[in-house]
Amino acid sequence: MNLFKDAGHLLRFAALFVIAFLVFWAIRGFVVPRSFGQYGHYRGAAIGEIGARPLHFAGHDACETCHSDVVDVKKAGKHAHVNCEACHGPQAKHAADPGNVTPVKLETAALCVRCHAASAARPKTFPQVNAADHSNGVACETCHQPHSPGMDTPAANAGGAK
Amino acid sequence: MNLSRRQILVLLPAAAVAWKAVLAGTPEEAPNYSMSDHWWGMLIDVPKCIGCGNCVRACQAENDVPDGFFRTWVERYHVTDTNMTNPEVISPDGGKEGFPTAAEDAGKYFFVPKLCNHCADSPCTQVCPVGATFVSPDGVVLVDPKYCLGCAYCVQACPYGCRYIHPEKKVADKCTLCYHRITKGLTTACAENCPTGARQLVDLKNPHDPIHAFLKTHSVQVLKPQMATGAKVYYNELDGSVR
Secondary structure, three states, rough: OOOOOOOOHHHHHHHHHHHHHHHHHHHHHHHHOOOOOOOOOOOHHHHHHHHHHOOOOOOOOHHHOOHHHHHHHHHHHHOOOOOOHHHHHOOOOHHHHOOOOOOOOOOOOOOHHHHOOOOOOOOOOOEEEOOHHHHOOHHHHOOOOOOOOOOOOOOOOOOOOO | OOOHHHHHHHHHHHHHHHHHHHHHHHOOOOOOHHHHOOOOEEEEEEHHOOOOHHHHHHHHHOOOOOOOOOEEEEEEEEEEEOOOOOOOOHHHHHHHHOOOOOOOOOEEEEEEEEEEOOOOHHHHHOOOOOOOEEOOOOOEEEOOOOOOOOOOOOHHOOOOOOOOOOOOOOOOOOOOOOOHHHHHOOHHHHHHHHOOOOEEEEOOOOOOOHHHHHHOOOOOOOOOOHHOOOOOOEEOOOOOOOO
Protein backbone atom coordinates (compact mmCIF):
# COMPACT_ATOMS: atom_id res chain seq x y z
CA MET A 1 0.00 0.00 0.00
CA ASN A 2 1.27 3.39 -0.89
CA LEU A 3 -0.77 4.92 1.89
CA PHE A 4 1.66 3.84 4.67
CA LYS A 5 4.80 4.17 2.60
CA ASP A 6 6.16 7.08 4.63
CA ALA A 7 4.59 6.15 7.98
CA GLY A 8 8.04 5.72 9.52
CA HIS A 9 8.51 9.50 9.52
CA LEU A 10 5.30 10.00 11.41
CA LEU A 11 6.04 7.27 13.94
CA ARG A 12 9.44 8.83 14.76
CA PHE A 13 7.71 12.14 15.19
CA ALA A 14 5.06 10.56 17.43
CA ALA A 15 7.73 8.88 19.54
CA LEU A 16 9.44 12.26 20.03
CA PHE A 17 6.12 13.71 21.09
CA VAL A 18 5.55 10.93 23.64
CA ILE A 19 9.08 11.35 25.06
CA ALA A 20 8.63 15.11 25.36
CA PHE A 21 5.35 14.56 27.19
CA LEU A 22 6.96 12.10 29.63
CA VAL A 23 9.82 14.54 30.32
CA PHE A 24 7.26 17.29 30.96
CA TRP A 25 5.31 14.97 33.26
CA ALA A 26 8.44 14.05 35.22
CA ILE A 27 9.58 17.66 35.64
CA ARG A 28 6.06 18.69 36.63
CA GLY A 29 6.08 15.98 39.27
CA PHE A 30 9.17 17.51 40.84
CA VAL A 31 8.18 21.16 40.53
CA VAL A 32 4.51 21.09 41.57
CA PRO A 33 4.16 20.53 45.34
CA ARG A 34 2.63 17.23 46.35
CA SER A 35 -0.43 18.75 47.99
CA PHE A 36 -1.24 21.19 45.17
CA GLY A 37 -4.83 20.69 44.11
CA GLN A 38 -5.77 18.61 47.12
CA TYR A 39 -8.59 20.97 48.13
CA GLY A 40 -8.54 23.38 45.20
CA HIS A 41 -6.15 25.34 43.02
CA TYR A 42 -3.63 25.91 45.82
CA ARG A 43 -1.08 24.08 47.95
CA GLY A 44 -3.07 22.10 50.55
CA ALA A 45 -0.08 21.83 52.88
CA ALA A 46 -0.09 25.64 53.28
CA ILE A 47 -3.16 25.28 55.54
CA GLY A 48 -1.22 23.09 57.98
CA GLU A 49 1.81 25.41 57.86
CA ILE A 50 -0.31 28.47 58.67
CA GLY A 51 -2.03 26.52 61.46
CA ALA A 52 1.37 25.66 62.96
CA ARG A 53 2.46 29.27 63.54
CA PRO A 54 3.48 30.00 67.16
CA LEU A 55 1.04 31.34 69.76
CA HIS A 56 1.71 34.55 71.67
CA PHE A 57 -1.50 34.80 73.68
CA ALA A 58 -2.05 31.69 75.78
CA GLY A 59 -5.80 32.17 76.17
CA HIS A 60 -7.95 32.59 79.26
CA ASP A 61 -8.18 28.86 80.07
CA ALA A 62 -4.39 28.62 80.39
CA CYS A 63 -4.39 31.45 82.98
CA GLU A 64 -7.21 29.86 84.93
CA THR A 65 -5.34 26.57 85.49
CA CYS A 66 -2.87 28.24 87.88
CA HIS A 67 -4.40 31.61 88.82
CA SER A 68 -7.84 30.41 89.86
CA ASP A 69 -7.73 32.66 92.96
CA VAL A 70 -7.46 35.80 90.83
CA VAL A 71 -9.99 34.48 88.33
CA ASP A 72 -12.51 33.93 91.14
CA VAL A 73 -12.10 37.55 92.29
CA LYS A 74 -12.44 38.73 88.72
CA LYS A 75 -15.56 36.66 88.08
CA ALA A 76 -17.39 38.37 90.93
CA GLY A 77 -16.61 41.87 89.69
CA LYS A 78 -17.20 44.22 86.80
CA HIS A 79 -14.17 42.92 84.90
CA ALA A 80 -15.56 39.38 84.76
CA HIS A 81 -15.52 39.32 80.97
CA VAL A 82 -12.19 41.05 80.49
CA ASN A 83 -9.66 38.31 79.73
CA CYS A 84 -6.36 38.33 81.62
CA GLU A 85 -4.18 39.03 78.62
CA ALA A 86 -6.26 42.04 77.60
CA CYS A 87 -4.33 43.94 80.29
CA HIS A 88 -1.37 41.65 81.03
CA GLY A 89 -0.36 41.24 77.39
CA PRO A 90 0.75 38.11 75.52
CA GLN A 91 1.74 35.42 78.05
CA ALA A 92 2.17 32.21 76.05
CA LYS A 93 5.85 32.07 77.04
CA HIS A 94 4.95 32.50 80.69
CA ALA A 95 2.29 29.79 80.42
CA ALA A 96 4.78 27.39 78.83
CA ASP A 97 7.54 28.09 81.37
CA PRO A 98 6.09 29.83 84.45
CA GLY A 99 9.28 29.37 86.48
CA ASN A 100 11.60 31.30 84.23
CA VAL A 101 9.38 33.76 82.36
CA THR A 102 7.78 36.29 84.68
CA PRO A 103 5.23 38.80 83.35
CA VAL A 104 6.21 42.44 83.76
CA LYS A 105 4.40 44.55 86.35
CA LEU A 106 1.77 46.75 84.77
CA GLU A 107 1.54 50.52 84.64
CA THR A 108 -1.99 50.78 86.00
CA ALA A 109 -2.36 54.51 85.36
CA ALA A 110 -1.79 54.16 81.61
CA LEU A 111 -3.85 50.96 81.40
CA CYS A 112 -7.08 52.13 83.05
CA VAL A 113 -7.49 55.26 80.94
CA ARG A 114 -7.10 53.31 77.72
CA CYS A 115 -10.67 52.15 78.21
CA HIS A 116 -12.06 54.49 80.85
CA ALA A 117 -10.87 57.97 79.80
CA ALA A 118 -13.94 60.09 79.15
CA SER A 119 -14.72 60.71 75.50
CA ALA A 120 -17.95 61.72 73.80
CA ALA A 121 -17.19 59.08 71.17
CA ARG A 122 -17.55 56.19 73.64
CA PRO A 123 -20.90 54.50 74.28
CA LYS A 124 -22.80 56.51 76.92
CA THR A 125 -23.40 53.44 79.10
CA PHE A 126 -19.71 52.63 79.40
CA PRO A 127 -18.11 53.89 82.67
CA GLN A 128 -15.80 56.79 81.87
CA VAL A 129 -13.90 59.30 83.98
CA ASN A 130 -12.01 62.47 83.38
CA ALA A 131 -8.78 61.34 85.06
CA ALA A 132 -7.72 64.81 86.28
CA ASP A 133 -11.06 65.63 87.97
CA HIS A 134 -11.80 62.09 89.14
CA SER A 135 -8.73 61.26 91.21
CA ASN A 136 -6.69 64.44 91.36
CA GLY A 137 -3.50 62.50 90.59
CA VAL A 138 -4.12 59.65 93.03
CA ALA A 139 -3.28 56.29 91.43
CA CYS A 140 -6.34 54.26 90.34
CA GLU A 141 -5.43 51.16 92.37
CA THR A 142 -5.49 53.15 95.63
CA CYS A 143 -9.28 52.88 95.55
CA HIS A 144 -10.02 50.35 92.79
CA GLN A 145 -8.77 46.78 92.73
CA PRO A 146 -8.11 46.22 89.01
CA HIS A 147 -9.44 42.63 89.07
CA SER A 148 -12.69 43.76 90.65
CA PRO A 149 -12.85 47.53 90.34
CA GLY A 150 -16.16 48.16 92.14
CA MET A 151 -15.79 50.27 95.31
CA ASP A 152 -17.25 47.45 97.43
CA THR A 153 -14.10 45.36 96.90
CA PRO A 154 -11.28 46.45 99.24
CA ALA A 155 -8.27 47.34 97.12
CA ALA A 156 -5.80 45.48 99.33
CA ASN A 157 -7.13 41.93 99.57
CA ALA A 158 -8.47 41.15 96.12
CA GLY A 159 -5.63 39.12 94.71
CA GLY A 160 -3.33 40.08 91.93
CA ALA A 161 0.01 41.52 93.06
CA LYS A 162 2.07 38.86 94.78
CA MET B 1 8.92 -10.88 33.03
CA ASN B 2 9.48 -10.01 29.42
CA LEU B 3 8.00 -6.75 28.34
CA SER B 4 8.17 -5.55 24.81
CA ARG B 5 9.20 -1.99 24.10
CA ARG B 6 5.58 -1.26 23.23
CA GLN B 7 4.28 -2.66 26.53
CA ILE B 8 6.76 -0.54 28.50
CA LEU B 9 5.66 2.58 26.64
CA VAL B 10 2.06 1.82 27.56
CA LEU B 11 2.89 1.12 31.19
CA LEU B 12 5.08 4.18 31.81
CA PRO B 13 2.30 6.82 31.96
CA ALA B 14 0.21 4.54 34.17
CA ALA B 15 3.15 4.10 36.54
CA ALA B 16 3.71 7.87 36.61
CA VAL B 17 0.07 8.45 37.60
CA ALA B 18 0.32 5.84 40.37
CA TRP B 19 3.59 7.30 41.65
CA LYS B 20 2.01 10.75 41.96
CA ALA B 21 -0.69 9.30 44.18
CA VAL B 22 1.95 7.64 46.37
CA LEU B 23 3.86 10.92 46.73
CA ALA B 24 0.80 12.99 47.60
CA GLY B 25 0.17 11.24 50.92
CA THR B 26 -1.94 13.00 53.54
CA PRO B 27 -1.10 16.53 54.74
CA GLU B 28 -0.48 17.51 58.35
CA GLU B 29 -3.53 18.59 60.24
CA ALA B 30 -4.09 19.75 63.79
CA PRO B 31 -5.20 16.81 65.94
CA ASN B 32 -8.90 16.67 66.82
CA TYR B 33 -9.63 19.31 64.21
CA SER B 34 -11.63 18.54 61.12
CA MET B 35 -11.86 21.32 58.54
CA SER B 36 -15.18 20.07 57.24
CA ASP B 37 -16.85 20.65 60.64
CA HIS B 38 -16.31 24.42 60.70
CA TRP B 39 -17.24 27.54 58.77
CA TRP B 40 -15.62 30.49 60.48
CA GLY B 41 -16.69 34.10 60.67
CA MET B 42 -16.78 36.97 63.13
CA LEU B 43 -19.42 39.02 64.89
CA ILE B 44 -18.74 42.70 65.60
CA ASP B 45 -21.11 44.28 68.07
CA VAL B 46 -20.68 47.93 67.08
CA PRO B 47 -22.41 49.52 70.14
CA LYS B 48 -20.03 47.64 72.45
CA CYS B 49 -16.81 48.95 70.90
CA ILE B 50 -15.11 51.59 73.07
CA GLY B 51 -12.19 52.30 70.73
CA CYS B 52 -9.46 51.19 73.15
CA GLY B 53 -7.31 49.66 70.40
CA ASN B 54 -6.70 46.43 72.34
CA CYS B 55 -7.59 44.33 69.29
CA VAL B 56 -5.12 46.15 67.05
CA ARG B 57 -2.26 45.76 69.55
CA ALA B 58 -3.16 42.12 70.20
CA CYS B 59 -3.23 41.34 66.49
CA GLN B 60 0.15 42.93 65.91
CA ALA B 61 1.66 41.02 68.85
CA GLU B 62 0.11 37.69 67.92
CA ASN B 63 0.93 37.81 64.23
CA ASP B 64 4.14 39.88 64.17
CA VAL B 65 2.48 42.49 61.98
CA PRO B 66 5.04 45.16 61.05
CA ASP B 67 4.54 48.73 62.30
CA GLY B 68 2.36 50.83 60.04
CA PHE B 69 0.55 47.80 58.60
CA PHE B 70 -2.70 46.36 59.91
CA ARG B 71 -4.56 43.08 59.73
CA THR B 72 -7.25 44.71 61.81
CA TRP B 73 -7.86 48.34 62.63
CA VAL B 74 -10.53 50.51 64.24
CA GLU B 75 -12.21 53.49 62.59
CA ARG B 76 -14.04 56.22 64.46
CA TYR B 77 -17.02 57.69 62.66
CA HIS B 78 -18.48 61.09 63.39
CA VAL B 79 -21.77 61.67 61.61
CA THR B 80 -23.48 65.02 61.87
CA ASP B 81 -27.26 65.29 61.78
CA THR B 82 -27.40 66.92 58.37
CA ASN B 83 -24.71 65.05 56.45
CA MET B 84 -25.16 61.30 56.50
CA THR B 85 -23.15 60.66 53.37
CA ASN B 86 -19.95 62.40 54.43
CA PRO B 87 -19.02 61.11 57.86
CA GLU B 88 -15.73 62.21 59.36
CA VAL B 89 -13.67 59.02 59.71
CA ILE B 90 -10.40 58.83 61.62
CA SER B 91 -8.11 55.91 62.43
CA PRO B 92 -4.84 57.28 63.85
CA ASP B 93 -2.23 54.50 63.53
CA GLY B 94 -5.12 52.07 63.04
CA GLY B 95 -6.54 53.06 66.42
CA LYS B 96 -3.65 51.14 68.01
CA GLU B 97 -3.13 53.69 70.79
CA GLY B 98 -6.75 54.72 71.06
CA PHE B 99 -8.36 57.89 69.76
CA PRO B 100 -8.16 61.58 70.64
CA THR B 101 -10.79 62.70 73.13
CA ALA B 102 -13.98 63.76 71.43
CA ALA B 103 -15.62 66.85 72.87
CA GLU B 104 -19.39 66.78 73.34
CA ASP B 105 -20.44 67.77 69.89
CA ALA B 106 -23.31 67.70 67.45
CA GLY B 107 -24.04 64.39 65.74
CA LYS B 108 -23.08 60.91 66.76
CA TYR B 109 -19.86 59.00 67.23
CA PHE B 110 -19.18 55.28 67.01
CA PHE B 111 -16.29 52.91 66.41
CA VAL B 112 -16.10 50.34 63.65
CA PRO B 113 -13.45 47.62 63.97
CA LYS B 114 -12.42 46.25 60.59
CA LEU B 115 -10.62 43.14 59.46
CA CYS B 116 -10.66 40.67 56.60
CA ASN B 117 -14.27 39.67 55.94
CA HIS B 118 -13.26 36.10 55.02
CA CYS B 119 -15.58 36.24 52.04
CA ALA B 120 -16.99 32.98 50.75
CA ASP B 121 -16.84 34.30 47.16
CA SER B 122 -13.76 36.38 47.63
CA PRO B 123 -12.59 38.74 44.86
CA CYS B 124 -9.01 38.51 46.17
CA THR B 125 -8.70 34.75 45.71
CA GLN B 126 -10.22 34.94 42.24
CA VAL B 127 -7.55 37.26 40.86
CA CYS B 128 -4.49 35.41 42.18
CA PRO B 129 -2.58 34.19 39.11
CA VAL B 130 -0.62 31.47 40.92
CA GLY B 131 -3.04 29.94 43.44
CA ALA B 132 -1.27 31.52 46.42
CA THR B 133 -4.42 32.75 48.12
CA PHE B 134 -7.53 30.70 48.66
CA VAL B 135 -10.57 30.06 50.83
CA SER B 136 -9.77 27.09 53.06
CA PRO B 137 -12.38 24.32 53.43
CA ASP B 138 -13.35 25.84 56.81
CA GLY B 139 -14.01 29.27 55.31
CA VAL B 140 -10.86 31.24 56.10
CA VAL B 141 -9.12 33.29 53.39
CA LEU B 142 -5.42 32.52 53.65
CA VAL B 143 -2.19 33.40 51.82
CA ASP B 144 0.47 30.80 51.08
CA PRO B 145 3.66 32.86 51.55
CA LYS B 146 5.77 30.25 49.73
CA TYR B 147 3.66 30.56 46.60
CA CYS B 148 2.90 34.29 46.59
CA LEU B 149 4.79 36.34 43.99
CA GLY B 150 3.96 39.70 45.58
CA CYS B 151 2.19 40.97 42.45
CA ALA B 152 -0.43 42.73 44.63
CA TYR B 153 -3.38 41.92 42.37
CA CYS B 154 -5.22 40.74 45.46
CA VAL B 155 -4.37 43.95 47.32
CA GLN B 156 -6.16 45.87 44.59
CA ALA B 157 -9.02 43.40 44.34
CA CYS B 158 -10.03 43.47 48.02
CA PRO B 159 -12.93 45.93 48.28
CA TYR B 160 -12.34 46.31 52.02
CA GLY B 161 -8.63 47.25 51.92
CA CYS B 162 -7.66 44.33 54.14
CA ARG B 163 -4.45 43.25 52.40
CA TYR B 164 -0.95 44.67 52.22
CA ILE B 165 2.42 43.64 50.87
CA HIS B 166 4.67 42.66 53.77
CA PRO B 167 7.61 45.14 53.70
CA GLU B 168 10.26 42.46 54.43
CA LYS B 169 8.81 39.25 53.03
CA LYS B 170 7.49 41.04 49.90
CA VAL B 171 4.44 38.80 49.80
CA ALA B 172 0.76 39.55 50.33
CA ASP B 173 -0.23 39.42 54.00
CA LYS B 174 -3.58 39.62 55.74
CA CYS B 175 -5.74 38.49 58.65
CA THR B 176 -5.72 34.69 59.00
CA LEU B 177 -8.57 34.83 61.53
CA CYS B 178 -5.78 33.54 63.82
CA TYR B 179 -5.95 30.21 62.01
CA HIS B 180 -3.18 28.87 64.27
CA ARG B 181 -5.40 29.62 67.29
CA ILE B 182 -8.88 28.66 66.13
CA THR B 183 -7.69 25.22 64.95
CA LYS B 184 -6.45 24.60 68.50
CA GLY B 185 -9.75 25.53 70.14
CA LEU B 186 -8.72 29.07 71.09
CA THR B 187 -10.39 32.25 69.94
CA THR B 188 -8.68 34.90 67.82
CA ALA B 189 -6.19 37.28 69.46
CA CYS B 190 -8.47 40.27 68.83
CA ALA B 191 -11.53 38.58 70.35
CA GLU B 192 -9.46 37.23 73.26
CA ASN B 193 -8.32 40.75 74.10
CA CYS B 194 -11.51 42.69 73.49
CA PRO B 195 -12.53 43.93 76.97
CA THR B 196 -16.20 44.48 76.09
CA GLY B 197 -16.91 41.43 73.92
CA ALA B 198 -17.45 43.59 70.85
CA ARG B 199 -15.62 41.01 68.74
CA GLN B 200 -16.59 37.36 68.79
CA LEU B 201 -15.34 34.46 66.72
CA VAL B 202 -18.27 32.53 65.27
CA ASP B 203 -18.53 29.07 63.77
CA LEU B 204 -21.51 28.98 61.44
CA LYS B 205 -21.41 25.19 61.12
CA ASN B 206 -21.67 24.70 64.88
CA PRO B 207 -25.41 24.43 65.65
CA HIS B 208 -24.74 25.39 69.30
CA ASP B 209 -22.90 28.61 68.43
CA PRO B 210 -24.84 31.60 69.89
CA ILE B 211 -24.44 33.36 66.53
CA HIS B 212 -27.52 31.61 65.15
CA ALA B 213 -29.79 33.05 67.84
CA PHE B 214 -28.03 36.41 67.56
CA LEU B 215 -28.56 36.64 63.80
CA LYS B 216 -32.27 35.91 64.24
CA THR B 217 -32.89 38.55 66.88
CA HIS B 218 -30.63 41.44 65.87
CA SER B 219 -30.30 43.73 62.90
CA VAL B 220 -27.04 42.51 61.46
CA GLN B 221 -25.27 43.60 58.29
CA VAL B 222 -22.10 42.85 56.38
CA LEU B 223 -19.95 45.52 54.76
CA LYS B 224 -20.62 46.31 51.07
CA PRO B 225 -23.35 43.68 50.61
CA GLN B 226 -23.95 45.03 47.09
CA MET B 227 -20.63 43.49 46.03
CA ALA B 228 -21.91 39.98 46.82
CA THR B 229 -18.57 38.87 48.21
CA GLY B 230 -20.15 36.50 50.73
CA ALA B 231 -18.59 38.44 53.62
CA LYS B 232 -18.68 36.57 56.95
CA VAL B 233 -17.89 39.42 59.34
CA TYR B 234 -21.28 40.36 60.75
CA TYR B 235 -21.82 43.84 62.15
CA ASN B 236 -24.56 44.37 64.70
CA GLU B 237 -26.34 47.75 64.49
CA LEU B 238 -24.09 49.03 61.75
CA ASP B 239 -24.81 52.64 60.84
CA GLY B 240 -25.81 53.38 57.26
CA SER B 241 -22.96 55.85 56.85
CA VAL B 242 -20.26 53.16 57.21
CA ARG B 243 -18.44 52.42 53.97
